[in-house]
Amino acid sequence: MKILAHILLLVICVLISLTLGKYGFLLSDYLEYFSGDLKEREILHTLIFEVRLPRILACVIIGAALSICGATYQAIFVNPLVSPSILGVLSGAGFGAGLAMFFRLDAIFIQLSTFLFGFLAVVVALLIAGIYERGRGVILLVLGGVISSSLLSSLLSVLKYAADPNDTLLSITYFLMGSLSFVPKDLIFLSLAPMSFGILFLCFCAKFLNALSLGEDEAKSLGIDVFKTKICVILVATFISALSVSIAGIIGWIGLVVPHIVRFIYEANNRAVLPYSAIFGAIFLLFCDNFSRLILGYEIPIGIVTSLFGIPVFIVILMRVKGR
Template identity: 35%
Template structure:
């Protein structure tokens, strides 16, 4: 029976991933630069028509960035929820998103280019997460998870305060609009180089979390139980937290502050594949990629004036999360 259940959950994960890929093909096939799937496949290998190659060049980076960021945020959220046994845990649990926002805002304030803005956001997110981890280690609290949550809240609040100060200081006509637009979240300006720069750290973080697998389930029971089973609890927990922070920083560096994906996607995947980390993480990443892709497509459906992705993710994610909460409560 366990094998049958594992086969079903694996099939469900593949189905979600295939649905996300089908949605990506559908997005490329519609719109002003829509191309047929066969032409798109030929363009991927450099043998497509000029129109197909143009569409792939212009729309491909945005599509890749959306799916990468959605998968990264969902995987980080699932990792945090498993580690802390907290269904409300999100990718910003260690203040990573706020730190990345502060780094990007400072770079924009100084007039940096797109590459430097992305690098500053990535560095700011990792620095905030490192501060939270260091402060939690200094407390030497008996409940390490509670100390991490509290230190993450403090680090995130400090980064948010710094971000507010940057917004106040920014020049209102030239600097403030770009800072505000970035903070609201968008995949519009993503280039192929930026998308690939997000794929690498996000892929490394995802590989680490998936490799940890069942170890995350054991770590969620507490350090004493993990050590009794022969697992080095503290190093593995720090490794998992660093992997989740790396994924979050990569996503925020490309797209800005896009909320709710890291909270909603793991809950949706959990209803299908269950609680085990080895099954939940891939399913959550596939669900997050699909959700980000659909939200990004929705952002362009209201005419020439494109809506911010972060705004739409909250508008759609909040009622969707409430619906999932009601469904899961009735099941339990």
């Protein structure tokens, strides 16, 4: 029943977000629209279904994906300070986007390059780690992620240095801040199915992650193939993380902060942490997006807003945990 209550809370947040904006409609106008009596029905229809709903769906699926990926990585590496950037996916995606923008490719190729390089960064980390050395896999994997991330961050800096400061550099910088302003509606609806499948898959892997959190030896004693389980879960988490970045750019802190909030409330059982992280992540990103759209006369990049809210929330959680 708890999960249904949380889903209902998410649905309420989505409905509220649909009514928020700077366009001059009142709540009564929305009620009249759904009853079929509104004179400006066509305008409101366009506003809701062509502008706001795709953006809200993007918020929900990206927030859920980044949060559950953060919770998944934290369970695999048995480290609460791990985030989706641990294996270099964010750095790789940033470099992929910067590379495509540098060569002035079309939007579809920018998104494709973002996704491919985000995924490639993790593959490089796996190769560097010497993945077949199963006994030291986790430590080597982290080191591989650090090397991959540093390499691609350096290459991105080279691109930014060589880019046109009046055009390309601005586009790269804005992308790295994260934004939902110019996300194509078709891309959002195209990404919903694979990202939803990835989120559900990770939720179903919760019992395996619980076993892995006890240690590799304990997991093996329970009959779990540690190596295959880790690789499978990492690849799925990387897939939806890279897809998230290709849609909206780099949005930080969600994958680190939200799982901590959930664990503070529901303890460390991944059967609760994973699905609740997805729901809370979607709500958190919805809140940040509404704030970025409404607080000023212009839109603030959402990656900045998630950092502004994520950092103090994280500090408060750490203080509360310390006080327990």
